[in-house]
Amino acid sequence: MDKEHLYVLAPALTLLFLSGSLLLCWVFQRQQRFLLWQCCAYALTALPFAFQSTASTEMLYRYAAISCTLYLLGGWFLAKCWAEHWRVPTQTRVSLAIALVTLISAIYYSNNLLARVHISSAGIGLIMLLPVLSALRHRHSPDWLDKVLLTSALIYSVITITRPMIITVLGHSEFEKFANSVYWFASAMSTLFFAIFFTVLMAAIAIRATIRQLRNERDQDSLTQILNRRAFYELARCRLEDKRLLPMAILAGDIDHFKRINDTWGHSRGDEVLKLISATLQRNVRGFDLVARFGGEEFVMLLTRIDLAEAEQVAQRIRLELRSDHSVLPKNATLTMSFGVAPIENAKQLESALKEADDLLYAAKHAGRDQVHVSGNNYQNIDFEHTMPNPGVSASHI
Ligand SMILES: Nc1nc2c(ncn2[C@@H]2O[C@H](COP(=O)(O)OP(=O)(O)OP(=O)(O)O)[C@@H](O)[C@H]2O)c(=O)[nH]1
CATH class of the missing domain: 3.30.70.270 (Reverse transcriptase/Diguanylate cyclase domain)
Structure with a gap:
């Protein structure tokens, strides 16, 4: 593999590294399952990311449905991670309906890369937006870490939906070499930035939960939950x-x-x-x-x-x-x-x-x-x- 390929694979490899780190955290803790869902989200996103970074345009068209499915699954696992942490419903049926409509539309427009990018981004973003909206409706007094998570999740979902606008602004010619396009670079950078950010944030949330639990176990009578x-x-x-x-x-x-x-x-x-x-x-x-x-x-x-x-x-x-x-x-x-x-x-x-x-x-x-x-x-x-x-x-x- 030449140096250029290694360079374009860097975002996918970073996602895999983050996914592995989250898996390790979960293996040690065995408690905060949202870490496991986040790990799945990054692993599933890393695969089509790596493929699209290196594949020829013809291959991109041929395997578009598989890539789109993996992205949708990645988005769904990230939404599941947030939903589990906020204790709001995952809304599996609505997510499934959005995923099906997205996939069918992407297949229908299989010869139009621009349309496919718009459709898949909208589908993934909407799936991620579902738990965010539920959390905004149900949460009463989130602390500052939860507020940061809620705000950044909202921003990321909206960015995912609107990201393909960059293509419209830049013009279609950018799409000839997908992996070298400014759109692809902007997508990769924003995905990576948020992936690193969410990993640090969720790890901090998991550490805080563990510290609280240890403190409670140290200070509380286990039967009656009052002070010891x-x-x-x-x-x-x-x-x-x-x-x-x-x-x-x-x-x-x-x-x-x-x-x-x-x-x-x-x-x-x-x-x-x-x-x-x-x-x-x-x-x-x-x-x-x-x-x-x-x-x-x-x-x-x-x-x-x-x-x-x-x-x-x-x-x-x-x-x-x-x-x-x-x-x-x-x-x-x-x-x-x-x-x-x-x-x-x-x-x-x-x-x-x-x-x-x-x-x-x-x-x-x-x-x-x-x-x-x-x-x-x-x-x-x-x-x-x-x-x-x-x-x-x-x-x-x-
Ligand atoms: N169910 C239950 N029993 C407990 C627990 N901790 C202590 N005990 C019981 O509490 C009882 C205390 O008995 P004693 O010290 O003789 O006191 P008492 O029967 O309340 O008699 P007086 O204090 O003199 O009125 C013992 O039978 C212990 O086994 C607990 O966590 N759960």
Whole structure:
């Protein structure tokens, strides 16, 4: 193969290289399938790209239908990649209809290269445009990476549809040697530019998703999806640094006779109880508050902008809500929980406040369970006149 051929094959080889890189990413991750669809899109586009870069005009005419089919498939896989990432329908039937009309029209105009280029570009661009339009309709609050993807996908789809206009502007004579034409060069460059751009973008999106997942696994209790002990300590220290969130309280809660629940209705019902309690705790707190499962049937909460009396009300409210909830346990069984409530003013007190809340919790257990015990110590260094009132708690909730 001479140097000229190698040069014209460069775009197709680059596409194959990108496709291989995406395949590797997917093989390592085995999670974000959109990487696999993008890999297929570039591999399928690279084949007709390589062929059209080197084939004679006669060969181009003879194998036009096959090239067009591969391009359409490439466009469809790219659309599938975006649709999967945005979680919008792939619209396979509409895509298939567009592909069929495109193919039939391309075959009908098989002797007219200009018409074929217009038809296939419009077909591929429309197939890619489908998920973009769905995403624009359905997505509510995309973050900045998604916005970049959405905007660039829209631009690329529109460019693909309108690209053959270049031919009209340049005149038909450019088409005599297809692979050397300005149109072909412009097509190759724009395809390559967007292929590299989308590869980097989708890889960044995949990396971000992996980091988020790892962070969640590190910080969340896998059963209840609330914070685990490690994340609670880390976040609680941050909250306690913020003087605007004072006064605060620690609530320690423990399910009563949980072993009996497991023994009577089975471990999986016990798991459902743990989930119900986590949801109930979360429903009863506000934006900056923290809810964590410290292990087994023990839960800890950090309530912000709250005094001890209000924190006790929150605990009582949760206790009463659980008593009357029969969504998991049968009507003749009552789900109860005991609580200890302790004040906290700064990060240095975290350990001692947790211990105090825990001691109070076990005092509640020994006193007969299903009750809230509150610390006798009050806040030492807080001027209550200058702290924010708590809008979320009132006696009417009890
Ligand atoms: N279903 C379920 N059970 C758990 C889980 N983690 C711990 N347990 C069970 O929780 C029970 C805790 O029992 P105990 O420590 O004796 O406490 P209890 O029965 O709630 O009694 P009191 O706390 O004294 O009221 C044990 O039977 C554990 O097996 C879990 O993730 N799922």
